Amino acid sequence: MKKLILSFIAGCIALTVTAQTKITLNTDLAKTKINKHIYGHFAEHLGRCIYGGMYVGENNTKIPNTAGVRNDVIQALKELKVPNLRWPGGCFADAYQWKDGIGPKEKRPKMVNVWWGGVTEDNSFGTHDFLDLCERIGAEPYLAGNVGSGTVQDLADWVSYVNQPTGSPMSDLRIQNGRKQPWNVKIWGVGNEAWGCGGNMTPEYYANIYRQYATFMKDITPESKLYKVASGASSDDFAWTETLMKNIPHNMMSALALHHYSVLSWKDTKGPSVGFTEAQYFKTMDEAWKMEEFVTKHSTIMDKYDPEKKIDLIVDEWGGWYETDAEGKGALYQQNTMRDAMIAGLTLNIFNNHADRVRGANLAQIVNVLQAVILTNEEKMLLTPTFHVMKMYNVHQDATLVPMSIDSPTYEFNGKKLTAVSSSASKDASGALNISLTNIDFRKSHEVTINLRGEDFSKVSGQILASTNISDHNTFEQPNKVSVKDFSGAKLEKGVLKLTIPAYSVITLKVSK
Structure with a gap:
């Protein structure tokens, strides 16, 4: 019985543990228009x-x-x-x-x-x-x-x-x-x-x-x-x-x-x-x-x-x-x-x-x-x-694509694996950097570290689309059950952005000087 309880606790911890995603954005190499x-x-x-x-x-x-x-x-x-x-x-x-x-x-x-x-x-x-x-x-x-x-x-x-x-x-x-x-x-x-x-x-x-x-x-x-x-x-x-x-x-x-x-x-x-x-x-x-x-x-x-x-x-x-x-x-x-x-x-x-x-x-x-x-x-x-x-x-x-390298953990199910976090980034006409992140993982949130190389930025704001169940949707009775919220969980310090992206969620960040 004790082994069963310990196994159950370990399983719950496994469901909530975060995984690490590392991204490097080369902001000075942006040249291709999206x-x-x-x-x-x-x-x-x-x-x-x-x-x-x-x-x-x-x-x-x-x-x-x-x-x-x-x-x-x-x-x-x-x-x-x-x-x-x-x-x-x-x-x-x-x-x-x-x-x-x-x-x-x-x-x-x-x-x-x-x-x-x-x-x-x-x-x-x-x-x-x-x-x-x-x-x-x-x-x-x-x-x-x-x-x-x-x-x-x-x-x-x-x-x-x-x-x-x-x-x-x-x-x-x-x-x-x-x-x-x-x-x-x-x-x-x-x-x-x-x-x-x-x-x-x-x-x-x-x-x-x-x-x-x-x-x-x-x-x-x-x-x-x-x-x-x-x-x-x-x-x-x-x-x-x-x-x-x-x-x-x-x-x-x-x-x-x-x-x-x-x-x-x-x-x-x-x-x-x-x-x-x-x-x-x-x-x-x-x-x-x-x-x-x-x-x-x-x-x-x-x-x-x-x-x-x-x-x-x-x-x-x-x-x-x-x-x-x-x-x-x-x-x-x-x-x-x-x-x-x-x-x-x-x-x-x-x-x-x-x-x-x-x-x-x-x-x-x-x-x-x-x-x-x-x-x-x-x-x-x-x-x-x-x-x-x-x-x-x-x-x-019509923004300019910012080249990136990304190292994301996988989302695993029944022995098969998929890359969990995808991302893209661009610079708009004002010089601001816009970063999009999607975490398809059904169970895990992911800690994300983004290195911004090539330029200095000082401000970050964001939005998030997330919900408590993957089947959540809007109905005519509840048209706003799934909606965009402000996201303040990204921290910028010395050219490094850090945040946690929840399971099955989408985040966009705006980084400016």
């Missing part, structure tokens, strides 16, 4: 992302809106400083006929969303609605073109419709539909997931298709010089990247996409969004950490063909993916917990630290779908833990 577009978002015609999420209709008197888009959503997206927003898909993009979403709304033909629940849509949210929303929130639009079922002419016409000032049939049609000035849309996806729902193509075939479509997507004005994104690989399909880099002329391609989700399994259960086990949590973190491997290896292939790094890597779909009971109009709705905050913090650290090649990304998705930053229910709206992390991290947008 492109703000790494903090992009994604809005697909899927479930309640558009209809019943962002868009509630112009005639809705119950929910305050501007041109049918919820005012609370608009305000939240402004707070996030969303740099770009991708639309209309996703898989939906390669079934979407953009001309059905313009003109008088009462005359627009309906369509069946064949990819997500077979829901009938009335096309009331279309090109004008989306591009006007982007203007309101200060985001650059990222239009995903239909290559899977659309024609070259369809895509060329869309470019002309949104970018040609005057003098073409498409510009005349836009003006007739109430928009005199062009939107000058720069970012264009030439298809989506061409290896799957975008056409089940081989990489060789898609490379040729890309060349054909991209040829007819013309720069119309200097203000609308097109940034063309090729449909890239899924996770570890390195052969896809190799084939595209080899076969697409580099002067025709601005960026290459990559998709990777932190999902337990594509064949079996994806697990619950709340009430998951530690085994499921560990597997999700393992999948999230794979982003480091995938970004590194795809970048290495790109370096082989593009050593000057002129072509960007754009991770335009990422996030957590779990089971949902919702179908049709509620497809892929899932709750958002502290686990999702871990995915967000870890992934953004990876992107920041690969800023020399990763120059854009899009979290999937923005409202009510997958790892959403916003959830809505009729007139109610809440901000998720992921929203808070994205907002905490937006200090890195």
Whole structure:
């Protein structure tokens, strides 16, 4: 009995003991810009992302809106400083006929969303609605073109419709539909997931298709010089990247996409969004950490063909993916917990630290779908833990990456190990240093020592996102259960920062002179 009691006490101590993480920041070697577009978002015609999420209709008197888009959503997206927003898909993009979403709304033909629940849509949210929303929130639009079922002419016409000032049939049609000035849309996806729902193509075939479509997507004005994104690989399909880099002329391609989700399994259960086990949590973190491997290896292939790094890597779909009971109009709705905050913090650290090649990304998705930053229910709206992390991290947008070395203990489960603490840092225009830390450890807090070399700093402040349970989340009854708090636990002395980061938490620090 005495041995059992001693074993129990020892186990409790093991759960609470802190581990040591050591970081060195070379503040005088900062030179690479962290492109703000790494903090992009994604809005697909899927479930309640558009209809019943962002868009509630112009005639809705119950929910305050501007041109049918919820005012609370608009305000939240402004707070996030969303740099770009991708639309209309996703898989939906390669079934979407953009001309059905313009003109008088009462005359627009309906369509069946064949990819997500077979829901009938009335096309009331279309090109004008989306591009006007982007203007309101200060985001650059990222239009995903239909290559899977659309024609070259369809895509060329869309470019002309949104970018040609005057003098073409498409510009005349836009003006007739109430928009005199062009939107000058720069970012264009030439298809989506061409290896799957975008056409089940081989990489060789898609490379040729890309060349054909991209040829007819013309720069119309200097203000609308097109940034063309090729449909890239899924996770570890390195052969896809190799084939595209080899076969697409580099002067025709601005960026290459990559998709990777932190999902337990594509064949079996994806697990619950709340009430998951530690085994499921560990597997999700393992999948999230794979982003480091995938970004590194795809970048290495790109370096082989593009050593000057002129072509960007754009991770335009990422996030957590779990089971949902919702179908049709509620497809892929899932709750958002502290686990999702871990995915967000870890992934953004990876992107920041690969800023020399990763120059854009899009979290999937923005409202009510997958790892959403916003959830809505009729007139109610809440901000998720992921929203808070994205907002905490937006200090890195267009800041200068500070090189670092990090030595972190591991988070261990059933004999497997993952790096527990990840970090990234940048210098902003004022010269202040912003440091982000994420501890994915399910059980242990970590003592962190940060050596600041190259410059002298005297002040430190911070914020923390933490909670008492990894499944904690915000609900419409308790919308602020998980929220950001001020963090005063960092101490700065003689160029050394010391703090303790709790288990499954995110901290951002601002260090100034």
